[in-house]
Amino acid sequence: MEQSRPETTMDRISLDVFSSFEAARADWEVLFANAPASAYQSFGFARDWFETFGRARGLTPMIVVARHGDGARPLALLALARSRLGPLPIAQFLGGKESNFNLGLFAADMRLDAEALRALLRRAARVGGVDLYRLGNQPQAFEGVANPLALPGSSASPSFAYGTSLPATAGELDARFSADARKKLRKKQARLEKMGALVFEHGATGARAREILEALLAQKAERLQDPSFASGAMRDFVLGLCGGALEVHALTLDARIIATYAGFTHRGRFSAMLNSFVAEEEIARSSPGDLLLHSLLRDLLSRGVARFDLGVGEARYKNAVCDETIALVDTLVPATLLGALAAPALSALIRAKRAVKQNPRLLAKLTELRRLAR
Template identity: 35%
Template sequence: MAEIAAPEQAIFPTEGTAVEAIGWSARVLPADEAGLKAYEAFCEGACWAPPQSPLWAKAWLYDADENGVIALLFRDGAPAMALALEVVRKGFVRVARFAGGSHANGNFPALHPSAGPERGDPSAVRSLLQGVRAARPDIDMLALERQMESLGNHPNPLLTLPHTQSPNLALAADLTGGFDRLLSRSSKDRRRKKYRSQLRKFEAAGGYRRFEASSAAEVDNLLDLFFRFKGERLKRMGVADTFASPHVRESFRRLFRAALDTQPSPFALHALEVGGKIRAITGSSRSGDRIICEFGAFAEDELTKVAPGDFLSYQNIAEACAEGVALYDFGVGDEPYKRAWCDIEIRHADVFVGLTRRGRALAMTSFAKTAAKRMVKQNPTLARIARRARQVLGRG
């Protein structure tokens, strides 16, 4: 990875609040046009998880201004680490979190390995926190949730901060060795038999095609359908629709439209069309030799029993294997259809740091709530009761 060696002032705007420490300097900017350009420049040569990529930051922090924060950390003037955060209200408390909120999973900061802070060195992250506190004294707490412990060979420097295990684990499939090897670990003959049966039924229904959105019009159409499929299913389950807000929907539109101009595309929409109708949709991101399925949904119609969502996953994973991808990550959430493919459990970490008195109280509460959620989710009986209660309350 190329290192940016020029002094920070030559690349990044001088506006914003800077905090100096021995070897470290932090610059904190609003997420306006200049701040987002600074973040994009900072990320040249860095590694990051998809939810901290420049494309994601621009999509989610568009028009955020003071409701967004770009925090840049330098080591002896060279870019070291950066965060793109959104600021939200929780009652009387302001919280800064990864841009995208609950839609940002498997998080990892933008990091320059050649200059980035070591995991065991808290002084770097402390300088970054001091910069945020000085620039934005109105922010009470940082809630940096669902973080990966490492990215490639690089440990996550943010985990020098107080953290705990996230309530939800993520599931992934090891693709090394190819598709046949993957199938052999999960009832190869039964899965191929099911796939052939699906093929016959889809051909009888008018034929099928799998395709990737390649224009803004296709992006909009697939997202419109996804939001409808997902919303209808969640409503029937009595679960709140996290994709319902206009901000979330527009952010995903900006993201997948912008990704069309980048090759290979870091974010992609795939669809399964059967008999001239879209029956299943997935949205994915790519990070190095890893593909992450960010979301998926399917139409509930006469072909639902044929499992179009499972068929689309089969083809997505087969394509990933053909491309030499090492890991197919189904993201956060433990579901039977994921278990059918996956042999890897990924534990994420949640960081809660209070920056004010109110923030410290909220951080303590957040740690307690996270521990309670984790206990419930790890106990099948409690998880079943909680799921049923959520459905009853949702219908009410």
């Protein structure tokens, strides 16, 4: 059951708007240690994303901190970036599409109702110089607590996220899959084992983690025909996170990396951020990615991890292992008259994008057009 927060007003709430990560770091770490949050709300993730993606896109940090009076402990922190939508200056979450869940950080005793939160955002907009907030891909609740920023009037995000609770034992995990599904996986694994030595690697560190991440990026670039994985911001971001909290897993065939997973573990939840497998038909037809995913689930279970998610976006393999479809919302908050005029058009664009994303035929055509345009 979701826990709600009692409603109050903006009385005596002071506001800081930081353009420096370090200036906000102390407040950030206090709130992240206790607030409902995923790994994507960590200081390190947001900072590394900005240094690779955000700065190159001309974004400016806009980190909003609310507190009960000047110098008091923080009640809320919104990790935002100032950008432009055409001529319109807007604020959106740091992390871009690399962040699968977007949330503000709120102290347990934060008592701002929807009206007060809108007023706070308008105040911050005057300091940050934005006309509109576009707060996308927000879960309506997280860790059983209602998300205060999923304000009334929010629109359904274009895509869902997918997750599941992990059982206590491997036997219970196996029972979630049909006998036919388990038989098919065993046959695929046996087929690969006939080709060479098959090894599952979990929690690689140091140079080995980097080697696996290099393979992940190369496999993504080849299979998706997307050179952005081979160089530039994505490569710098992924390899930069290697030295931090990014957890790396691989399946090898005769020491060759044929499938990978990378993600984060935070408070008993593993969030998968990236995965890959080799494009060669002889290997790919044995579903090395699925085999590694099932091995990863067993590894997480053995470590006592209770929750698992595969992030935003529809895919067959997600439905195969996740029994929870997580509805996300996009929240638009106009801060000026110009923002209020622009919001209906942007809302219509979000609805149109959702219509495409939830129509498999339209999505397939769009994906092909994007591939051809590269």
